[in-house]
Amino acid sequence: MSNENFFIYEVFSQKTVNAPFVQQFSLLAPNKEVALSMARENFLRRESCFNLWVVKRDDIFGLPPEERPFLERLDNKSYRETKGYGDLQSRWRHHREQYEEKQKHAGNGS
Known part of the structure; x- marks a missing residue:
C-alpha cells in the first residue's frame, strides 16, 4: 500500500470540558x-x-x-504591568507613620 494517498493528521485531546486542547501525536490516514x-x-x-x-x-x-x-513582546507597555505596586504597602505605612508623627507633634505644640 502506497503512502501517496495518506495525509498526516495531528491529534488533539481535551481532558475536561474546561481544559485546553493539547496536541498528542501525529498519524497517517487517508481521510x-x-x-x-x-x-x-x-x-x-x-x-x-x-x-x-x-x-x-x-x-x-x-x-x-x-x-x-x-x-516578541514590545517593551513599551510597562504602564500595564503591576510591578510598581510591589512595595505599596510599605510606602503607605511610611506615609501613615509620618502623618501620625506630625499629628503627635502638632498636639504637643499647642
Whole structure:
C-alpha cells in the first residue's frame, strides 16, 4: 500500500470540558474519518478524555520562521504591568507613620 494517498493528521485531546486542547501525536490516514477512528483507538487506550480532534497538518497555517521574531513582546507597555505596586504597602505605612508623627507633634505644640 502506497503512502501517496495518506495525509498526516495531528491529534488533539481535551481532558475536561474546561481544559485546553493539547496536541498528542501525529498519524497517517487517508481521510479525516479514518484519522479520528485511529486517534480514538490509539489515544483512548492510554487515558480518558472529554473531546478529541484530528486536524490535517496541511490545513494548519502558521508563521514562517522569518516572521517569528515579530511575536516578541514590545517593551513599551510597562504602564500595564503591576510591578510598581510591589512595595505599596510599605510606602503607605511610611506615609501613615509620618502623618501620625506630625499629628503627635502638632498636639504637643499647642
